[in-house]
Amino acid sequence: xxxxxxxxxxxxxxxxxxxxxxxxxxxxxxxxxxxxxxxxxxxxxxxxxxxxxxxxxxxxxxxxxxxxxxxxxxxxxxxxxxxxxxxxxxxxxxxxxxxxxxxxxxxxxxxxxxxxxxxxxxxxxxxxxxxxxxxxxxxxxxxxxxxxxxxxxxxxxxxxxxxxxxxxxxxxxxxxxxxxxxxxxxxxxxxxxxxxxxxxxxxxxxxxxxxxxxxxxxxxxxxxxxxxxxxxxxxxxxxxxxxxxxxxxxxxxxxxxxxxxxxxxxxxxxxxxxxxxxxxxxxxxxxxxxxxxxxxxxxxxxxxxxxxxxxxxxxxxxxxxxxxxxxxxxxxxxxxxxxxxxxxxxxxxxxxxxxxxxxxxxxxxxxxxxxxxxxxxxxxxxxxxxxxxxxxxxxxxxxxxxxxxxxxxxxxxxxxxxxxxxxxxxxxxxxxxxxxxxxxxxxxxxxxxxxxxxxxxxxxxxxxxxxxxxxxxxxxxxxxxxxxxxxxxxxxxxxxxxxxxxxxxxxxxxxxxxxxxxxxxxxxxxxxxxxxxxxxxxxxxxxxxxxxxxxxxxxxxxxxxxxxxxxxxxxxxxxxxxxxxxxxxxxxxxxxxxxxxxxxxxxxxxxxxxxxxxxxxxxxxxxxxxxxxxxxxxxxxxxxxxxxxxxxxxxxxxxxxxxxxxxxxxxxxxxxxxxxxxxxxxxxxxxxxxxxxxxxxxxxxxxxxxxxxxxxxxxxxxxxxxxxxxxxxxxxxxxxxxxxxxxxxxxxxxxxxxxxxxxxxxxxxxxxxxxxxxxxxxxxxxxxxxxxxxxxxxxxxxxxxxxxxxxxxxxxxxxx
Amino acid sequence: xxxxxxxxxxxxxxxxxxxxxxxxxxxxxxxxxxxxxxxxxxxxxxxxxxxxxxxxxxxxxxxxxxxxxxxxxxxxxxxxxxxxxxxxxxxxxxxxxxxxxxxxxxxxxxxxxxxxxxxxxxxxxxxxxxxxxxxxxxxxxxxxxxxxxxxxxxxxxxxxxxxxxx
Numbered sequence: 009x010x011x012x013x014x015x016x017x018x019x020x021x022x023x024x025x026x027x028x029x030x031x032x033x034x035x036x037x038x039x040x041x042x043x044x045x046x047x048x049x050x051x052x053x054x055x056x057x058x059x060x061x062x063x064x065x066x067x068x069x070x071x072x073x074x075x076x077x078x079x080x081x082x083x084x085x086x087x088x089x090x091x092x093x094x095x096x097x098x099x100x101x102x103x104x105x106x107x108x109x110x111x112x113x114x115x116x117x118x119x120x121x122x123x124x125x126x127x128x129x130x131x132x133x134x135x136x137x138x139x140x141x142x143x144x145x146x147x148x149x150x151x152x153x154x155x156x157x158x159x160x161x162x163x164x165x166x167x168x169x170x171x172x173x174x175x176x177x178x179x180x181x182x183x184x185x186x187x188x189x190x191x192x193x194x195x196x197x198x199x200x201x202x203x204x205x206x207x208x209x210x211x212x213x214x215x216x217x218x219x220x221x222x223x224x225x226x227x228x229x230x231x232x233x234x235x236x237x238x239x240x241x242x243x244x245x246x247x248x249x250x251x252x253x254x255x256x257x258x259x260x261x262x263x264x265x266x267x268x269x270x271x272x273x274x275x276x277x278x279x280x281x282x283x284x285x286x287x288x289x290x291x292x293x294x295x296x297x298x299x300x301x302x303x304x305x306x307x308x309x310x311x312x313x314x315x316x317x318x319x320x321x322x323x324x325x326x327x328x329x330x331x332x333x334x335x336x337x338x339x340x341x342x343x344x345x346x347x348x349x350x351x352x353x354x355x356x357x358x359x360x361x362x363x364x365x366x367x368x369x370x371x372x373x374x375x376x377x378x379x380x381x382x383x384x385x386x387x388x389x390x391x392x393x394x395x396x397x398x399x400x401x402x403x404x405x406x407x408x409x410x411x412x413x414x415x416x417x418x419x420x421x422x423x424x425x426x427x428x429x430x431x432x433x434x435x436x437x438x439x440x441x442x443x444x445x446x447x448x449x450x451x452x453x454x455x456x457x458x459x460x461x462x463x464x465x466x467x468x469x470x471x472x473x474x475x476x477x478x479x480x481x482x483x484x485x486x487x488x489x490x491x492x493x494x495x496x497x498x499x500x501x502x503x504x505x506x507x508x509x510x511x512x513x514x515x516x517x518x519x520x521x522x523x524x525x526x527x528x529x530x531x532x533x534x535x536x537x538x539x540x541x542x543x544x545x546x547x548x549x550x551x552x553x554x555x556x557x558x559x560x561x562x563x564x565x566x567x568x569x570x571x572x573x574x575x576x577x578x579x580x581x582x583x584x585x586x587x588x589x590x591x592x593x594x595x596x597x598x599x600x601x602x603x604x605x606x607x608x609x610x611x612x613x614x615x616x617x618x619x620x621x622x623x624x625x626x627x628x629x630x631x632x633x634x635x636x637x638x639x640x641x642x643x644x645x646x647x648x649x650x651x652x653x654x655x656x657x658x659x660x661x662x663x664x665x666x667x668x669x670x671x672x673x674x675x676x677x678x679x680x681x682x683x684x685x686x687x688x689x690x691x692x693x694x695x696x697x698x699x700x701x702x703x704x705x706x707x708x709x710x711x712x713x714x715x716x717x718x719x720x721x722x723x724x725x726x727x728x729x730x731x732x733x734x735x736x737x738x739x740x741x742x743x744x745x746x747x748x749x750x751x752x753x754x755x756x757x758x759x760x761x762x763x764x765x766x767x768x769x770x771x772x773x774x775x776x777x778x779x780x781x782x783x784x785x786x787x788x789x790x791x792x793x794x795x796x797x798x799x800x801x802x803x804x805x806x807x808x809x810x811x812x813x814x815x816x817x818x819x820x821x822x823x824x
Numbered sequence: 825x826x827x828x829x830x831x832x833x834x835x836x837x838x839x840x841x842x843x844x845x846x847x848x849x850x851x852x853x854x855x856x857x858x859x860x861x862x863x864x865x866x867x868x869x870x871x872x873x874x875x876x877x878x879x880x881x882x883x884x885x886x887x888x889x890x891x892x893x894x895x896x897x898x899x900x901x902x903x904x905x906x907x908x909x910x911x912x913x914x915x916x917x918x919x920x921x922x923x924x925x926x927x928x929x930x931x932x933x934x935x936x937x938x939x940x941x942x943x944x945x946x947x948x949x950x951x952x953x954x955x956x957x958x959x960x961x962x963x964x965x966x967x968x969x970x971x972x973x974x975x976x977x978x979x980x981x982x983x984x985x986x987x988x989x990x
Contacts, residue, residue: 033928040936041924041943043870043910050869141853221874221882221937221971272872272937273971305875529935529972695931699973703934706974730879730969738975739966743958767974 015698015746016455023690023752023759027542031695034534035548036527045270048225048242049302056227056298057086059288060143062133062150063310064125067159067382067723068173071123071152074133079149084142087295088150090133091120097290099258102346103281105248105502106353112183115174115380117346119283119290125154126173126345127382128724129310131283136291140302159382159723163319163340166379173345173380180379182343183352187359187374189435196373199334203325207407213318213396214793215342215717216710217727218389219735220528222272223303224312226285228292237293238265241285244274245566246526248349248503250558252281257290268556271528275707276388277312278528279568280349284311309728314717315389317342318355322362322400325371330412330419334371337362337400341378344385351387352378356499357487358393360436364401365445365483365661366423370435382723388568390707391765394487395772402482402773403780403790410784416777417458417481420663421446424483431754438495440659441761442751444687445483449663451747452481452685456665469785477680478668478782482773486688488570488762489658506653507571508563509579511540511587513646515633517626519544519551521583524564525576526556530764531696532572536580538692539758543584544625545611563651570762573692574658578756579650585757586648594631594646595623597639658753660761662686664705664770670782675801677713677779685747686766690759697763698746704767705744710736711768712775716794787811839903843868844912852899859883861899862909870910870940874969881968884941884948885909891948893941893967910940913947923947923985932981934972942968946982955986 022029039045076088095118102117120131133150137143158171166173166180173180190196200206227240237259243249246266254261271278284301292299303311321338341355355376362374405423409416424445425432432440453459458479465477490496493504510522521540525532533553541548554560567576588608595613596603599621606613613628615621628646631637635644667680684701691697714734718726727733752759772793779795780788787807792799836851843866850865862871862885871894874882883894886908913921920928923943933939942965949956949964956964961982962975970978 034931036936037928037933038920040933040939041910041920041927042914043868043940045936046869047872047937049873050863052867219971221880221935221969222872223874271935273935275971305877305880531934699931699934699977702974702976703972704974707971729877730875731877735969735971737966737969738962738979741975743979744974744976 020750021691047270056300057136058140058143059301060147061131062147064130068157069154073153075151079146084138085146087136091122103252104347106350108352109183113177119286161719182378184377189372191370195371196334199371200325204328205326207324211320213316215317216315218275218277220273223308225302226288227300228288229298230292232296244278247564265559274528275390306728313387317386320400336373339376348385348387354393358397361397390768395769398484399773406777447749448685452663452665455683476782478778480774480778483663484770486660486766489574490569490571507576507579508651509583510649511583513629517629522554522561525572526566535692570764579652583650591628658761660688664774668778675797679742683745687749688763689753689761700763701767705771708768708771712772843907856899858897859894882941884944891945926981926985930981932977938970
């Protein structure tokens with residue numbers, strides 16, 4: 009039998025707790041492993057009409073006419089509607105919650121296009137029918153006449169306004185957002201003028217399809233006479249969706265309920281308000297009958313948001329030791345055809361991370377201009393702005409190291425924010441909570457055998473070698489736990505970043521934890537049980553976690569941005585403490601002691617100094633229920649609610665390293681070993697942490713090596729199925745060696761940080777640094793992502809041509 | 825309820841299959857995929873659909889003992905076959921199949937959407953090769969995509985199940 013590496017830790021990951029830190033098996037698993045779990049499309053809904061959406065085959069076209077008469081005449085078809093037919097149903101356009109600047113341009117966006125389509129996949133008409141098959145057959149029979157317009161699929165072309173995507177806006181630029189930090193005006197330019205070394209690079213963050221394995225699905229259930237509406241959706245954000253559906257459709261919020269049943273992954277793509285959710289609710293209301301929609305995979309590729317999509321110009325200035333003295337960033341962000349829920353904010357979320365985990369004086373100049381194109385809208389995809397930023401700084405650090413002629417790991421060590429300076433006030437004004445970058449890097453160095461591989465590289469990468477060894481390093485901050493509400497306000501975000509929890513001890517001492525987070529694979533039922541078990545001294549098996557239904561958990565801001573544990577999990581711990589405080593009053597009353605004389609250990613209150621006097625929480629639960637003997641004025645329940653607004657972001661960090669072998673004849677890249685050392689503070693359940701890092705690493709590796717959306721010049725998506733869009737399989741990726749250091753966060757009582765996005769943030773630059781490192785002896789300076797055999801082979805050959813003719817162009821890898 | 829549109833799809837066809845030991849007979853449209861038959865006619869929704877190009881393997885079931893992507897087979901082609909789905913893996917007393925147990929113990933699932941197909945493919949793999957290497961497990965599961973786990977713990981689960989003699 010082959011043994012897979014066990015995770016290496018420094019022994020303190022559980023923070024010395026009893027339940028927290030255990031590798032407890034997940035409560036979620038039996039239902040998921042047996043087919044018992046109900047995903048939205050598994051719901052049996054008698055009498056539901058099936059919705060199908062006719063989508064534009066053109067990237068940009070005027071709609072001349074929509075004739076649904078042939079479709080309407082088909083057996084089993086109940087209704088056919090064009091965008092114009094449904095205009096009266098919308099109380100407001102589709103929401104964008106992040107107007108990043110006051111003058112941001114946001115084209116009006118309805119669930120179905122009315123006059124003009126702006127991307128292949130834009131909804132044009134819908135059919136309601138007795139079955140999904142009939143509905144899909146019927147949309148083929150709708151006759152739409154278009155007047156095609158030119159597509160815009162290149163960001164620099166979009167910026168030129170050669171073709172305007174939204175005529176009424178007069179430009180393709182949605183906004184320009186600047187962050188200039190200088191002690192004195194002109195500091196950035198002076199730093200570049202005085203620099204011993206400067207780096208100037210251009211990177212392309214290709215578009216990616218998030219590709220959760222469960223496509224989206226929606227069921228809208230009206231109560232025509234009572235007036236209530238329940239929306240079941242495969243969403244990460246039932247609470248946000250409830251508010252936005254109410255506003256967009258003019259439904260009183262108290263009559264709107266949203267439920268996210270079992271949800272098969274999200275990765276940011278289900279952090280949105282989608283046309284099909286609004287269409288199902290609006291048509292369920294109009295017809296007084298349930299309406300459901302199920303997304304096909306190829307439909308998902310056009311109708312669900314894409315991620316990334318940026319061109320980055322990255323400049324570093326450094327002194328003679330290689331210490332950073334200034335950073336300048338110019339971004340072009342690809343919004344796609346419309347602004348979805350948080351589309352414009354994604355590049356901005358990265359704005360604070362372009363100096364990575366390094367010390368930088370107040371000499372930072374960031375500017376992002378985002379443009380409309382005739383492609384599927386972009387929005388949050390695992391990491392959302394932070395993988396892009398980390399990629400740019402970590403690739404640029406390797407360029408700087410090469411220029412200085414020092415080891416890239418040594419350059420990073422010279423620039424790491426020193427452990428002793430934490431909490432560290434960064435140039436942006438944000439305070440990083442805790443960190444020990446050198447410890448993580450040192451652990452990774454050992455796990456990879458960095459020195460041994462460097463020695464092997466020196467002998468392997470000789471003139472004429474076919475297989476070249478490359479070693480990649482990247483260090484990162486995750487910057488997560490979204491987010492302090494006041495910071496979000498300063499970024500013009502339309503909502504807060506708090507999270508809610510209720511802890512309810514039932515009469516029989518079983519516990520309900522109600523959370524506002526909305527897990528879709530992260531294991532909150534298990535982890536929140538463990539937090540409550542730790543605090544309350546109760547078996548995790550006696551705790552049930554309720555979530556993802558706005559009727560049961562009315563308060564919450566859902567799951568994204570690695571926020572669930574450092575915001576929602578902390579709220580659970582605080583609610584437990586509040587319940588314990590109340591229980592203590594009951595215990596003190598019944599034991600005739602002062603509450604100040606009681607201690608609570610292992611689920612039992614004891615009078616300090618009188619060890620025979622004790623009262624377990626279970627007994628107090630029943631006393632709270634009978635209310636026969638409670639302190640005067642105390643409400644008869646054992647329940648507490650907390651809404652927690654975090655004082656800071658969470659700053660997990662780490663270092664990834666890998667070794668790759670590149671075949672210079674075929675361009676094939678093989679990852680020989682991958683090491684991820686992540687520090688997310690105290691770990692509630694190390695199994696879940698490991699799983700998050702594994703999956704994140706492979707998604708980052710996928711961006712580096714396999715995945716990339718391509719459109720043809722007419723704006724047709726060429727990667728619309730899993731046969732063309734290369735999500736890696738088990739055989740495409742290596743085992744991953746994990747290490748963890750533990751630097752607790754000082755900002756919460758659990759000492760926890762987030763972890764969901766860390767793997768993805770670290771992996772793409774680690775792999776690409778290794779690929780370029782392997783080829784540096786051939787004069788290759790950059791390879792565009794994905795480092796497919798063709799892109800690698802082209803980069804090698806371009807470098808060869810340049811070496812033969814050094815006056816020709818630079819030897820950058822170029823871009824797809 | 826049947827969903828035929830006979831005007832252009834032809835007459836329905838009677839299909840009889842055994843699913844998890846229970847015999848099912850239904851009239852189906854000839855174009856009905858086995859996965860849709862299992863989910864919609866037989867009402868067993870544990871088998872998931874993750875793509876439309878037979879790429880993802882989420883719909884893997886056993887047909888006559890072998891893992892098959894049930895979107896690659898028409899229901900009429902399965903007439904007379906023994907089918908086993910994820911609902912038929914645990915024992916009648918609720919004891920998980922050793923492969924299910926191994927996935928649970930090794931955190932081989934996160935969102936769980938690919939999991940039924942992954943368990944069906946992995947259990948079939950071990951029938952063919954009871955003691956695979958890590959490499960053989962990775963190659964054996966290359967038709968089943970997972971977006972959450974990075975496959976690390978899936979491979980670990982299958983190796984653990986093999987080691988336990990599953």
